[in-house]
Amino acid sequence: MTAPHWLALYAGLLLAWIGVWAMSSPGEFATILRDLCMTPAAQAGLPGLLAMWLIMSSAMMLPTAIPAFATHDQIADAQGVGGGAWLVGGYAVVWVGFSGIAALTQMAAARVGIADAVWLAPALLIAAGAYQFSALKEACLSKCRQPLTYFMQHWEEGPWRMGLRLGATCLGCCWALMALGLIGGTMSLGFMALATVLMTLEKLTRGGFVPSAIGLGCLAGAGFLIGGYL
Template identity: 50%
Template sequence: MLADRIRAMGAPHWIGLYAAILAAWAVLWAMAAASAPGGLADIYGAAFWEALCAPAADAAGLGRLWAMWALMGAAMMAPTALPAFATYEDLGHAAPTRFWALAGGYLAVWAGFAAFAALAQTGLWQVGLLDPLGASTSAALTAVLLALAGLYQFSPLKEACLSRCRAPLTFFMAHWNDGPWRMGLRLGAVCLGCCWALMALAFVGGTMNLGFMALGMMLMALEKLPMGRVLTRPLGALLLAAAALVAAGVI
């Protein structure tokens, strides 16, 4: 069975999904390289690359930030949904069109979240709480974000959403008649309920911090697995401890 699943995940539509995820990471790397000495900024000019990710209080600036957050959603969250996508394919022997409809609905939710995140980043930058690369410049904001994420790890809503993510078979059987697009939207909404607070920590590490993105992706992927039950509450306690240390000025 495992060998069959591995072979199935080498089908063209799966390879297309992997390529899209890698492309999202590649574009994010190009944006992050703007501030790296000797990197792409020196080749193409710093102004060109900084314009791709710098906030601005106009439609163009919001559009760029939306694109950046949408790429973050694809790069970080699509990998966490791979077990669910595989379960869906096992249930219905889904044609590539149905597979892409499910994945499209899922990513559409994160594209919507990207709009709110872009607005938040612009607003926080305008009042001086974020630097141009999306990292907090305020110990108070950092402490609040860490505490919010930590407390949310213990919330019933987080647990309810995680329980659905950890049981994709039950989830799809309950909503099978909705069709792939609507199931993708539902799956994305459940995933958003699991992960929005951890995603908001991008304002602590910096929205162009690839290390944060990779760590966040791994943590959120592990949380969605059955064994992730041992991670959720200890992670919440660690985030609350970090918030207390920041508030006390220790870190």
């Protein structure tokens, strides 16, 4: 795993987590990041929000995709072909697009005045919890759990298209949990670390225990918040 695309992937992952860690540590650089992340969305502007979501997506999603990337390279090496960089690139494009949509959504919510609404947190938790039990979640997760089968089915498409398809499948697995960053705290080290561990466990384990436990946890969190508002 010393090919250029692996080195770039690890470098990007390391830089993303360094940025998140630095924000929670003392120092001038951390202060700049903290000010950016704590600035209201309407004031931070689209570039600032996009930067935050790109860092979040890189830090949280790249670790969950490493087994799939490794599987691709094993197949490619056995066949004497490359394409790992194109696969990672296609995957990244999907999450750059998600980051853009998330940034636009966050800015729009701030401008119409719902970003701080008391109902937003329980509503997102209910949506994320319910999605954990959906057929679409199960379909996407089953593909993420079997990268070898996935690549055998789509190998003829080439690495770029497989990367796009893999990114879309991964997005189908994780978008709802990622969206909780709107309430869990954009660039929150604790939230991001917990969500990364949970999403990785979902893909590395079999059966429905982990997804169901996450879903029940989200629904229980929503119930707790609603009970506190009553």
